[in-house]
Amino acid sequence: MSEAIEQRRMPGGMAAEPSAGDAALVRLVTGFAAGIAMLVAVALPVMHVWTELREENAAMEAEARIVAYTVSQIASRDPDLWRFQAARLRAALATATPEADVTMRVRDVNGDTLAAIEAPLRGPLHGASAPIFENGQPVGTVEIEHSGLHLLVQSVWVTLASLFLAGGSYVALRLLPLRMLRRATSRITHLATHDQLTGLPNRRLFHDRLEQTAAGLKRYGGHFAVLALDLDRFKEVNDTLGHAAGDELLRQVAKRITDAMRESDTLARLGGDEFAIIQRSAEQPKAAEALAARLVELLSQPFILHGNQAMIGTSIGIALSVESAPDHLLQDADTALYRAKAEGRNGFRFFSAEMNQALRERRALEQDLREAMATGQLHLHYQPQVNLSTGRVIGLEALLRWDHPVRGRVMPDRFIPLAEEIGLLSRIGEWVLREACAVATRWPGLRMAVNISAHQFQAADFLRAVRTALEETGLPPARLEIEITEGVLLTDTERTLATLEALHALGVSVAMDDFGTGYSSLGYLHKFRFDKIKIDRSFVATLTDDPQAVAIVRAMIGITHALGLRCNAEGVENAVQAALLRAEGCTEAQGYLYGRAVPETELAALIESAGGPQAEAVAPPAAGEAPYTPPNPARVIQ
Ligand SMILES: Nc1nc2c(ncn2[C@@H]2O[C@H](COP(=O)(O)O[C@H]3[C@@H](O)[C@H](n4cnc5c(=O)[nH]c(N)nc54)O[C@@H]3COP(=O)(O)O)[C@@H](O)[C@H]2O)c(=O)[nH]1
Numbered sequence: 001m002s003e004a005i006e007q008r009r010m011p012g013g014m015a016a017e018p019s020a021g022d023a024a025l026v027r028l029v030t031g032f033a034a035g036i037a038m039l040v041a042v043a044l045p046v047m048h049v050w051t052e053l054r055e056e057n058a059a060m061e062a063e064a065r066i067v068a069y070t071v072s073q074i075a076s077r078d079p080d081l082w083r084f085q086a087a088r089l090r091a092a093l094a095t096a097t098p099e100a101d102v103t104m105r106v107r108d109v110n111g112d113t114l115a116a117i118e119a120p121l122r123g124p125l126h127g128a129s130a131p132i133f134e135n136g137q138p139v140g141t142v143e144i145e146h147s148g149l150h151l152l153v154q155s156v157w158v159t160l161a162s163l164f165l166a167g168g169s170y171v172a173l174r175l176l177p178l179r180m181l182r183r184a185t186s187r188i189t190h191l192a193t194h195d196q197l198t199g200l201p202n203r204r205l206f207h208d209r210l211e212q213t214a215a216g217l218k219r220y221g222g223h224f225a226v227l228a229l230d231l232d233r234f235k236e237v238n239d240t241l242g243h244a245a246g247d248e249l250l251r252q253v254a255k256r257i258t259d260a261m262r263e264s265d266t267l268a269r270l271g272g273d274e275f276a277i278i279q280r281s282a283e284q285p286k287a288a289e290a291l292a293a294r295l296v297e298l299l300s301q302p303f304i305l306h307g308n309q310a311m312i313g314t315s316i317g318i319a320l321s322v323e324s325a326p327d328h329l330l331q332d333a334d335t336a337l338y339r340a341k342a343e344g345r346n347g348f349r350f351f352s353a354e355m356n357q358a359l360r361e362r363r364a365l366e367q368d369l370r371e372a373m374a375t376g377q378l379h380l381h382y383q384p385q386v387n388l389s390t391g392r393v394i395g396l397e398a399l400l401r402w403d404h405p406v407r408g409r410v411m412p413d414r415f416i417p418l419a420e421e422i423g424l425l426s427r428i429g430e431w432v433l434r435e436a437c438a439v440a441t442r443w444p445g446l447r448m449a450v451n452i453s454a455h456q457f458q459a460a461d462f463l464r465a466v467r468t469a470l471e472e473t474g475l476p477p478a479r480l481e482i483e484i485t486e487g488v489l490l491t492d493t494e495r496t497l498a499t500l501e502a503l504h505a506l507g508v509s510v511a512m513d514d515f516g517t518g519y520s521s522l523g524y525l526h527k528f529r530f531d532k533i534k535i536d537r538s539f540v541a542t543l544t545d546d547p548q549a550v551a552i553v554r555a556m557i558g559i560t561h562a563l564g565l566r567c568n569a570e571g572v573e574n575a576v577q578a579a580l581l582r583a584e585g586c587t588e589a590q591g592y593l594y595g596r597a598v599p600e601t602e603l604a605a606l607i608e609s610a611g612g613p614q615a616e617a618v619a620p621p622a623a624g625e626a627p628y629t630p631p632n633p634a635r636v637i638q
Pocket residue numbers: 383397398399400411412413416432451452453513514537570571572573590591592593597
């Protein structure tokens with residue numbers, strides 16, 4: 001590929017002789033130019049000789065007619081008598097012939113020459129004749145002959161001139177379209193090798209330059225680095241300000257990066273919000289580190305897009321030519337980029353071999369997760385949520401489990417972020433909603449809590465998935481509770497608010513999960529109407545030894561009372577924690593003290609051991625719904 005592009009280039013950026021694809025066109029143009037040149041070379045002299053000859057013949061015919069008239073004054077019908085007039089005839093011819101290079105003859109009717117003026121004529125001859133009349137009777141002819149030598153000489157000159165002209169027109173005809181062709185070829189090459197939005201080299205040209213740089217390095221020595229960049233929060237700008245603003249942002253990003261680089265470096269847009277740089281410098285890795293730090297800083301400065309201010313950032317992965325094979329440089333920089341993103345974005349990381357191993361593992365996990373979906377390895381477990389005063393079950397939280405035939409149990413903390421990243425979580429989430437609702441219908445009176453990630457919640461079809469799950473299973477909406485974390489509230493406030501309102505309108509309740517772990521929890525409580533707050537288990541875990549945790553939990557519970565919300569303490573593992581929470585006024589709890597998450601088949605025993613479901617359960621059975629009876633585990637579908 002490298003040669004394919006570079007061969008077509010000449011110094012100054014002009015494309016060189018077109019190759020294979022254009023060869024036919026070049027041949028056609030050359031053939032056409034040769035044809036025109038041949039026409040010019042042959043046609044001009046032929047036309048010249050023909051017109052000159054015609055004009056001279058016409059002049060000679062006129063002259064012959066005039067001489068014939070003069071001679072007719074002397075003519076006699078008797079040739080013998082006329083022959084005696086030869087001297088007079090010659091004199092008449094002499095007065096009629098001012099030029100020396102003309103031969104004139106007078107012949108009688110028998111063709112015998114009666115008089116003549118002969119000139120020494122050279123070269124091809126041409127002539128004309130006219131009849132001589134006496135009393136209306138033809139008695140002879142006058143003949144005039146000229147030398148055609150001057151015509152021949154002229155023709156040679158005209159031929160030479162036309163050959164010169166033909167050569168010129170051949171060159172002009174061949175050059176003109178070839179130049180146009182080259183310009184077109186150069187434009188096509190540019191289109192094929194550059195990104196139209198930013199004007200930067202595209203992925204194809206980037207690989208080409210990478211090959212060249214690596215080849216140069218092999219021959220002349222030196223170092224270079226490849227930097228892979230990905231914009232943070234680009235999608236948010238696109239979604240909130242529109243695609244025109246997204247395009248403008250990409251152009252401004254390209255300009256900022258270009259301004260920060262040296263001319264000898266190459267910046268390319270690989271697609272979407274991905275950019276890559278080849279940085280030549282003898283001082284690697286210092287130079288790459290300095291450039292990456294500069295870019296992180298530059299791209300975190302605000303952008304003004306059609307009057308709106310947008311804040312983004314960039315994550316950068318760096319691979320060094322001394323450490324990565326030339327054909328792995330971009331891939332390795334990408335691996336480092338992935339690590340930079342995973343470690344919190346808006347920073348840079350150098351590639352190390354250990355990252356490859358992590359990436360391979362991630363890819364294997366990704367592949368396994370796709371298979372898990374298809375082969376039914378995913379299933380739900382249910383953790384009871386209890387009334388803190390009675391310890392009896394009032395609800396269930398559906399928790400996803402993955403049982404892999406070789407890996408064993410993979411916990412959701414490990415595979416849910418991956419499913420989100422590879423776009424599988426929507427499908428998984430839809431299944432979880434439907435399955436949890438279906439199970440809830442078999443446990444009347446209990447509320448079913450389902451975890452929804454930020455990504456799922458923001459998806460366009462989330463509300464549709466909730467409605468479908470309720471309709472298909474027939475679960476009363478009041479028995480479904482959606483658990484979201486503060487992360488959901490970080491973006492697109494208007495839309496999030498509308499979705500929360502729509503859930504309320506449906507009759508579904510919403511709980512804020514992991515309360516206290518985000519950074520502006522109180523602000524969100526003021527903005528959104530939650531039904532329940534779940535105190536994060538990290539506060540519950542330290543309740544017994546940390547007076548500060550007690551103070552925080554007390555404040556949280558106070559807030560729920562003030563706002564009239566239900567309060568659930570997560571991760572209650574012992575009776576002391578439960579007693580403390582009860583004393584502070586917390587009403588609900590869940591945790592290992594009351595039971596771990598179990599498959600549906602084990603739920604009956606768990607609920608019975610807690611004294612059965614709470615009689616005044618938060619969500620009483622809907623009209624027509626049977627009251628709670630422990631199900632026969634054999635009937636339970638997993
Ligand atoms: N979007 C979705 N997220 C889901 C789904 N299923 C689970 N999750 C989220 O994954 C995270 C980890 O869940 P898990 O490993 O299942 O852990 C839960 C409980 O097992 C654990 N827990 C419960 N009681 C105790 C306890 O006493 N001690 C202790 N150390 N851990 C306990 O807590 C997790 C439940 O947390 P929460 O959701 O905050 O109530 C977790 O964030 C899940 O939300 C899914 O289907 N979709």
